[in-house]
Amino acid sequence: MNIVKKLKKSTPWWIKSSVARLKRTGIILMYHRINDSQNDPYYLNVSPKNFDEQMSILKKHGKTIQMQKMGERVSKFNLRSDDIAVTFDDGIRDNFYNAKPVLEKYEIPATFYIPSHSIESQQEAWWDKLARILTSPILPNIFEISIGNMQYRWNIDSSPKEGSVAFNDKLPPMNSLISKKQLLFSTWRMIKPLDFQQQINIVEQILTWSGQSSDAQSAYLPMTLNQLNVMADSKLFEIGAHTVHHPWLSDWPIKHQEEEILVGRQNLEKWLNKEITSFAYPFGNYSDQTPGILKRLRFQNACTTAEGPVKRNMDSFLLPRFMVFNWNGELFEQKLRYWLTLRI
Numbered sequence: 001m002n003i004v005k006k007l008k009k010s011t012p013w014w015i016k017s018s019v020a021r022l023k024r025t026g027i028i029l030m031y032h033r034i035n036d037s038q039n040d041p042y043y044l045n046v047s048p049k050n051f052d053e054q055m056s057i058l059k060k061h062g063k064t065i066q067m068q069k070m071g072e073r074v075s076k077f078n079l080r081s082d083d084i085a086v087t088f089d090d091g092i093r094d095n096f097y098n099a100k101p102v103l104e105k106y107e108i109p110a111t112f113y114i115p116s117h118s119i120e121s122q123q124e125a126w127w128d129k130l131a132r133i134l135t136s137p138i139l140p141n142i143f144e145i146s147i148g149n150m151q152y153r154w155n156i157d158s159s160p161k162e163g164s165v166a167f168n169d170k171l172p173p174m175n176s177l178i179s180k181k182q183l184l185f186s187t188w189r190m191i192k193p194l195d196f197q198q199q200i201n202i203v204e205q206i207l208t209w210s211g212q213s214s215d216a217q218s219a220y221l222p223m224t225l226n227q228l229n230v231m232a233d234s235k236l237f238e239i240g241a242h243t244v245h246h247p248w249l250s251d252w253p254i255k256h257q258e259e260e261i262l263v264g265r266q267n268l269e270k271w272l273n274k275e276i277t278s279f280a281y282p283f284g285n286y287s288d289q290t291p292g293i294l295k296r297l298r299f300q301n302a303c304t305t306a307e308g309p310v311k312r313n314m315d316s317f318l319l320p321r322f323m324v325f326n327w328n329g330e331l332f333e334q335k336l337r338y339w340l341t342l343r344i
């Protein structure tokens with residue numbers, strides 16, 4: 001018998017079982033939209049057909065739980081092997097029409113994170129409106145806009161061929177020739193740090209520049225309050241908070257972050273007559289102080305958008321997720337198997 005085998009054989013059972021417990025991991029799946037729309041430059045759509053296939057795979061796997069339970073198990077060092085939570089960000093109406101019936105069919109619990117202003121306003125998110133405008137086949141040749149005292153000017157390459165564009169930190173040099181996708185990601189970057197009213201104003205300016213009509217129908221409207229209430233009344237579903245206006249939290253002082261987080265939750269609790277304890281950081285973004293704010297406000301868990309499995313010794317206010325793309329059942333199963341093998 002070699003030395004490793006000998007050691008293995010002599011390891012007491014209670015050490016083996018503690019090590020096995022330490023290695024337990026769960027996973028949190030992140031969805032946004034269950035939608036067939038082709039206009040999806042951010043790759044947030046899963047088609048209803050693929051979503052059905054994915055959920056049938058998950059049903060076979062079993063062990064699906066809401067985030068409330070996931071957070072509780074992580075904070076009590078009690079994560080079960082292969083626990084899985086399904087989450088949806090942003091409260092899009094297709095979640096009600098296309099996700100809810102499938103989740104009910106397979107009896108899969110899920111958590112929906114809702115930015116409260118979207119329910120009140122019944123308007124699509126600013127980044128979806130921006131995408132709708134800037135993916136139009138016809139745009140003027142020169143893009144020109146001022147934000148505060150900054151002037152931005154680019155020439156637009158309107159040829160239909162689009163290479164892959166990195167979502168990076170740098171804006172292209174002024175007056176250079178850029179693709180429509182580069183224009184979308186650049187304007188997204190410029191608008192993201194502004195306050196909510198400015199965000200709306202700048203997107204309106206871009207709409208005027210584009211020469212399109214303002215009453216085009218969006219594929220990504222939010223759920224109505226009635227629909228949200230129906231979701232919240234189901235035992236299968238949990239509603240989580242996602243601030244009021246979906247800001248880039250790390251750009252804002254603590255006081256503003258606190259207000260966005262607290263009022264977002266208060267609105268949901270008032271409308272749904274339920275305690276809200278789970279949270280997801282908008283855009284997955286937070287500062288060093290944000291998890292502390294959530295703890296002070298008596299939230300119990302929070303999700304980021306960092307990729308990775310959930311481990312039992314993790315901070316339950318920084319839970320990572322895996323984003324699910326528009327994969328068919330077979331591809332989804334491969335991904336799931338791989339994610340479930342990731343250990344410490």
Ligand SMILES: [Zn+2]
Pocket residue numbers: 089090242246281282283
């Ligand atoms: Zn979001």
